[in-house]
Amino acid sequence: MEAILLETFLVVCETKNFTTASQILFATQPTITGRIRALEDYLGFELFIRRKGKKTLTLTSRGKEFIPIASRIIKLYEDIESFKNTSYNSLTISTIASYATPVVANICKKMNRDYGTNIKILTYQTREAYELVLKKEIDMAFVSQEIPTAGIEIQPLFSQKYYLVTATDSNSSSNFKSINLKKLDYSKEIFLNWDAHFLKWHNQFFPHPKLEVDSIQLLIDFLKDTGYWAIVQECNIPVLLNTINLKIYQLPILPPTRKCFILTNQFPDKELILVTNKFITVCKEYILQQFNALNPLF
Incomplete structure (x- = not known):
């Protein structure tokens, strides 16, 4: 059953006139009467009493009973269209x-x-x-x-760039221009293997790290102890600063970004x-x- 047949039926119920319904629905009167006839054929009973010379239509008893059913079906059609047109989120x-x-x-x-x-x-x-x-x-x-x-x-x-960080006992964090890599205690490095390019650069200076972690939370736990240091991405620094104060150093020889x-x-x-x-x-x-x-x- 097409929705347009039900919509036409409900409009004719309100107007009680085929001509007025055709004007509301922007369709010809023969189109409106054809839709009503098609709906009656589908249902197997008449919806309106037709009297010659009478412009006003009268619903049959079955027609009156069908109004709430048609309204519910139209609402269901509207819900389906709304569901179809609602963007997935x-x-x-x-x-x-x-x-x-x-x-x-x-x-x-x-x-x-x-x-x-x-x-x-x-x-x-x-x-x-x-x-x-x-x-x-x-x-x-x-x-x-x-x-x-x-x-x-x-x-x-x-x-993004990399920076070397270490915890500080100071009440505030501080930034430093650069650090001498040769003066670092390699045994205190907390190594994070960021990617293959970083690993290649890292192995030129610190080939055998003693501590390796794969999460920022583990890094924080180690950095809380004095002397530990790590090379981190710039976007990780705000997360670290939420928990500990840091000394933040630029690297004199930069890894690939x-x-x-x-x-x-x-x-x-x-x-x-x-x-x-x-x-x-x-x-x-x-x-x-x-x-x-x-x-x-x-």
Whole structure:
């Protein structure tokens, strides 16, 4: 049963006249009478009493009984259309651990707060993330490597520098221009393996670290003890400063800057297009606001 037949029936019920109904529905009178006849044929009973010479229509008893049913069906059609046209507003996102806080967390907070987006955040390594995006098991992923892959769109987001940090007993943190790498106590390094480029640079100066961690929380626990130091991404420093005061040093010989890329499937499901585009827009807005720590790559 077509919705237009029910809509026509309800309008004719209100106007009690085919001519007036045709004007309201922007259709010819023969079209209106044809729709009513088609609906009656479908139902198997007459809806209106037709009298020659009478312009006003009268509902049959079955016609009166059918009004609430037709209204409910029309409401159901409207609900279906509304459901179809409501944009999907959920995302499953992957990030490597080193970008989770504060970058990805802050972007997701904004999406949830400003747009009501439901977000599930998972942690996967870069190569796993490529595979999951390709299989559409996750919608988007933040990674640190650009690996050209058929079916995946890779967008560069930002790069950032590294700094050497160590805890201080002072009541406030301080920044220093540079530090002599040769004067460092290598046994006190808390090593974080940021990526292959960083590892290659690191091994030129500190080839055999005694302590290695893979999370910022573990790093904080070690830094609280005197003498420990670590080389961190610039975006990690605000997280550390929430817990401990730091001496922050520039490195005299810089490692390659670390880049962040966002992955999406090249052929996304239609319902994801609006929300993924909005998410990427919010990402870029956030990065531009963090110009002191993140260098935009777009």
